[in-house]
Amino acid sequence: MTALKNQHKEELKSKYLNRELSWLKFNDRVLLEAQNIENPLYERVKFLSIAGSNLDEFFMVRVAGLYSQIKQEVDSLSSDGLTPEEQMDEVVVETKNLLKKQNKIFTQLIMELKKYNISLVKPVSLNTKDKKKLLETFKEEIYPLLTPSAIDPAHPFPFIINQGRAIVMKLRKKNKKRILNTIIVIPKALSRFIEIESSKNHKKFVILDDVISFFANEIFPDHDLEKKMIFRVIRDSDVEIQEEAEDLVRSFELALKRRRTGDIVRLEVLENSDNELVRFITNKLDINPDYIYDVAGLLGIQDIDQICKVKNTKLRFKHFTPREVERLKEYNDNFFETIKKKDLVVHHPFETFDSVIEFLNQAANDKKVIAIKQTLYRTTLDSPIVKALITAAENGKTVTALIEIKARFDEEANIQLSRSLEKVGVQIVYGFAKYKTHAKSSLVLRREQGKIQTYFHLGTGNYHPVNAKIYTDLSLFSCDKKMASDVEKFFNYVTGYAKPKNLNKISISPVNMRQTLNENIDAEIKNSKNGKFAAIWAKMNSLVDPEIIDKFYEASNAGVKIHLFVRGVCCLRPGVKDRSENIVVKSIIGRFLEHSRIYCFSNGTKKMPNRNAKVYISSADLMPRNLNRRVELLVPIENETVHEQILDQIMLANYLDTSQSWELNVDGNYKKIKYSKNDSFSAHEYFMNNPSLSGRGKAKLKMQPKQLHLRLIKSGSN
Structure with a gap:
C-alpha cells in the first residue's frame, strides 16, 4: 500500500508544480526587479516594498491555511502529491532563502540611496546636535503615545495586532539586582521613519524602533537596559463565514473581529537577537519555534519606500500620462452614440480609466437613462464610480449595486460602502453566500424612441481608479443585443439567484x-x-x-x-x-x-x-x-x-x-x-x-x- 501511495505521489509531482512554491517563485521575480539596475532606483525600492507586502499576505492566507490543515491532521495530498506538512517544510526553506535575498537587496539599495543623499542611520551614530534634536522629537511626539507594560503576574501580556511590532526589554534597577521585564507595543499611529536632517536635497532618517530603544533611559530613568529585542508578528487573516448565515453583513463583521486576533503564523526577529529574549517571547506568545524568521535588514520591509523623499525625476520611471480615447471625440464625447456605432475596448492603464467613470457619469445625468446596475468588488469610498451611482440615485434613476463583501482585505471597506449607498436610495445586494461575485459589469438601461436600449461595460479588472493606474486591464463597451440579454441574465442571477438559461454568447x-x-x-x-x-x-x-x-x-x-x-x-x-x-x-x-x-x-x-x-x-x-x-x-x-x-x-x-x-x-x-x-x-x-x-x-x-x-x-x- 505504501509503495502504491509513493508511486501515486511521484506521478502527481511529475505532473504538476506546487501552488505555494510557484507563488514564492513569483515573489522572487518581483524581488529581482528590485535588483534590476535597468529600473530607476526609487522604483527598485518600490519593488522591494511590494515583495515584502506580498510575502505578508501569503503568510496571512496561504501559510495560515497550511498550518490549519496540519493542526487538524489533514492528510489529503495537494495536486502535486504533497501533504500539508511536506508543503510547509518546503515553504519554510524557500521563504528563508527569499528573506536572505531580500536582506541582501535591502543593504544594496540603502548604499545606493546614500549616493542621492538619502541616509538610514542608527541613533548612536548621530552627532551631539542631531541626538539633541532627536531627543526633543522623542519627548514631544513619540513618548506620549508609548505604553510600557511590565511582564509579570499582575500585568497581562499585551496583544500585538497583525503586522504589529513590539520591543521587549530586560532592565535592571540601578544599583540593585532586581530585574524588570517589559514590553512596548509600537503604536501604528507613529511614522516608521524619523527625519533628522531635512532639506530639499538631503534626507537623513532613523528607524522609529531604534529611537525607542535608544531612549529607553527616558522611559525607565531608574533602570539600566541590559537587553532588548524588536519583533514583529503576522497573524492568520483568512475569514470564514457560515454559508447559511441569515445576515451576511453581520456574519462578516464578526469574522473580521476574529481576524484581528488570528493565530500567529510568523514571528520576525532581527538577526543575532538575544536567544534568551527570543525564547522568552516565543513562550509568551505560545508559538512554535519553527515560526521564527530572522531578518537582517528591516522588520516590515514594505515600509522602506517611505524614505524616497528627495525629489529626483531620474530616480522614477519616466512620467506617463494615459491617453484619451480618441474615438469618443468623433461623437462629441457621447458614449451612447460611440457605442451604438460599434463596440469599443479600452486598454488600461495605457488608455485612461476616466473613460469608465465618464460612461457612468453620463448615464447618471442622462434624462433618458432609467436604470443602472453595477458590480463592485474592490473600489474606494471616495471613488468617482461610487459618486456617479449616488448622483444617479439622487436624479431618480433606479440604481442597483452588487457589493462583494467577501473581497479579501476589502470586506470592512465594502460593508461601509454598502451602508453609504443605501442611505441615498441605492438598492444593495450581496450576491451569494457561498460564491464570490468576481465579475466586473455595468448595465445601463436607456429609453430611446419609446424602446429600452441596453448598454453595458464588461471588464477584466476592478472598478478601482487607483489600481487602474498600474494594472493592465481591458474594458469592453457595447450594446450588442444578444450580449446585453446575457448581461441582464447575469444580474438577475446574482441579485435574485435566477440561474441563467439559454445564454447567447457570454x-x-x-x-x-x-x-x-x-x-x-x-x-x-x-x-x-x-x-x-x-x-x-x-x-x-x-x-x-x-x-x-x-x-x-x-x-x-x-x-x-x-x-x-x-x-x-x-x-x-x-x-x-x-x-x-x-x-x-x-x-x-x-x-x-x-x-x-x-x-x-x-x-x-x-x-x-x-x-x-x-x-x-x-x-x-x-x-x-x-x-x-x-x-x-x-x-x-x-x-x-x-x-x-x-x-x-x-x-x-x-x-x-x-x-x-x-x-x-x-x-x-x-x-x-x-x-x-x-x-x-x-x-x-x-x-x-x-x-x-x-x-x-x-x-x-x-x-x-x-x-x-x-x-x-x-x-x-x-
Missing part, C-alpha cells in the same frame, strides 16, 4: 464557463488531429485548475501549439516529453501589473494571430475557485477592430516581449529571457507609445500593427 461560472473553455480546447485538439494548424494563446494571473491543465496536456500531445502568459502562480509543468512539450509558459513582470485575462483559440486558421481566431476576455483566472466557486464572465470578442486590437496588438506584444519576460522551465524554476539590445522588445513600452486600434477611431486605418507582425516573422515563431 459564459458564466459556475454555470458554463468551464464547458466553454473545454469545448474550445477540444476543437483545437480535433483540428490538430485532422492535420490543421492548431494553437492556443492564453493570458491570466494564475493557472492552478488540474482539469484545465490536463486539457492543455491533452492538447499538447495532439500537437496543439500552446503559449501561456501567466504572471503569477502556474501549476502546469511545461516541456515534459509526451505530455507538455508543445507548451511554453511565460511571465511578464515590469512597470505595470499584468492583470487582464484573455483566451484565444486559432479555430482552424493557418497561423496565429488570425482574424478568424476565437478571442475571449474574462474576469476569471484558471483556478478551481474561479471556475467552481466564483461568479465570473467569459466574453467573446466579435467586432473586427476590437478583435484585432486584443489579438494582433495586446496578445502579440505579450508573445514578443523579451525585456520583462521570464520563461518557466520543466523543473519549476524561471529563467529570464536573454536578448540583445537590437532584439529587445517591451510590451509595456509598446503599449505606452502606440494607440490602440479600437480607441483610435478613423485614424486607425493609418496605424495597423504591422511592426508587430514583422517582428513575429523575423523571430521565426508561430
Whole structure:
C-alpha cells in the first residue's frame, strides 16, 4: 500500500508544480526587479516594498491555511502529491532563502540611496546636535503615545495586532539586582521613519524602533537596559463565514473581529537577537519555534519606500500620462452614440480609466437613462464610480449595486460602502453566500424612441481608479443585443439567484464557463488531429485548475501549439516529453501589473494571430475557485477592430516581449529571457507609445500593427 501511495505521489509531482512554491517563485521575480539596475532606483525600492507586502499576505492566507490543515491532521495530498506538512517544510526553506535575498537587496539599495543623499542611520551614530534634536522629537511626539507594560503576574501580556511590532526589554534597577521585564507595543499611529536632517536635497532618517530603544533611559530613568529585542508578528487573516448565515453583513463583521486576533503564523526577529529574549517571547506568545524568521535588514520591509523623499525625476520611471480615447471625440464625447456605432475596448492603464467613470457619469445625468446596475468588488469610498451611482440615485434613476463583501482585505471597506449607498436610495445586494461575485459589469438601461436600449461595460479588472493606474486591464463597451440579454441574465442571477438559461454568447461560472473553455480546447485538439494548424494563446494571473491543465496536456500531445502568459502562480509543468512539450509558459513582470485575462483559440486558421481566431476576455483566472466557486464572465470578442486590437496588438506584444519576460522551465524554476539590445522588445513600452486600434477611431486605418507582425516573422515563431 505504501509503495502504491509513493508511486501515486511521484506521478502527481511529475505532473504538476506546487501552488505555494510557484507563488514564492513569483515573489522572487518581483524581488529581482528590485535588483534590476535597468529600473530607476526609487522604483527598485518600490519593488522591494511590494515583495515584502506580498510575502505578508501569503503568510496571512496561504501559510495560515497550511498550518490549519496540519493542526487538524489533514492528510489529503495537494495536486502535486504533497501533504500539508511536506508543503510547509518546503515553504519554510524557500521563504528563508527569499528573506536572505531580500536582506541582501535591502543593504544594496540603502548604499545606493546614500549616493542621492538619502541616509538610514542608527541613533548612536548621530552627532551631539542631531541626538539633541532627536531627543526633543522623542519627548514631544513619540513618548506620549508609548505604553510600557511590565511582564509579570499582575500585568497581562499585551496583544500585538497583525503586522504589529513590539520591543521587549530586560532592565535592571540601578544599583540593585532586581530585574524588570517589559514590553512596548509600537503604536501604528507613529511614522516608521524619523527625519533628522531635512532639506530639499538631503534626507537623513532613523528607524522609529531604534529611537525607542535608544531612549529607553527616558522611559525607565531608574533602570539600566541590559537587553532588548524588536519583533514583529503576522497573524492568520483568512475569514470564514457560515454559508447559511441569515445576515451576511453581520456574519462578516464578526469574522473580521476574529481576524484581528488570528493565530500567529510568523514571528520576525532581527538577526543575532538575544536567544534568551527570543525564547522568552516565543513562550509568551505560545508559538512554535519553527515560526521564527530572522531578518537582517528591516522588520516590515514594505515600509522602506517611505524614505524616497528627495525629489529626483531620474530616480522614477519616466512620467506617463494615459491617453484619451480618441474615438469618443468623433461623437462629441457621447458614449451612447460611440457605442451604438460599434463596440469599443479600452486598454488600461495605457488608455485612461476616466473613460469608465465618464460612461457612468453620463448615464447618471442622462434624462433618458432609467436604470443602472453595477458590480463592485474592490473600489474606494471616495471613488468617482461610487459618486456617479449616488448622483444617479439622487436624479431618480433606479440604481442597483452588487457589493462583494467577501473581497479579501476589502470586506470592512465594502460593508461601509454598502451602508453609504443605501442611505441615498441605492438598492444593495450581496450576491451569494457561498460564491464570490468576481465579475466586473455595468448595465445601463436607456429609453430611446419609446424602446429600452441596453448598454453595458464588461471588464477584466476592478472598478478601482487607483489600481487602474498600474494594472493592465481591458474594458469592453457595447450594446450588442444578444450580449446585453446575457448581461441582464447575469444580474438577475446574482441579485435574485435566477440561474441563467439559454445564454447567447457570454459564459458564466459556475454555470458554463468551464464547458466553454473545454469545448474550445477540444476543437483545437480535433483540428490538430485532422492535420490543421492548431494553437492556443492564453493570458491570466494564475493557472492552478488540474482539469484545465490536463486539457492543455491533452492538447499538447495532439500537437496543439500552446503559449501561456501567466504572471503569477502556474501549476502546469511545461516541456515534459509526451505530455507538455508543445507548451511554453511565460511571465511578464515590469512597470505595470499584468492583470487582464484573455483566451484565444486559432479555430482552424493557418497561423496565429488570425482574424478568424476565437478571442475571449474574462474576469476569471484558471483556478478551481474561479471556475467552481466564483461568479465570473467569459466574453467573446466579435467586432473586427476590437478583435484585432486584443489579438494582433495586446496578445502579440505579450508573445514578443523579451525585456520583462521570464520563461518557466520543466523543473519549476524561471529563467529570464536573454536578448540583445537590437532584439529587445517591451510590451509595456509598446503599449505606452502606440494607440490602440479600437480607441483610435478613423485614424486607425493609418496605424495597423504591422511592426508587430514583422517582428513575429523575423523571430521565426508561430
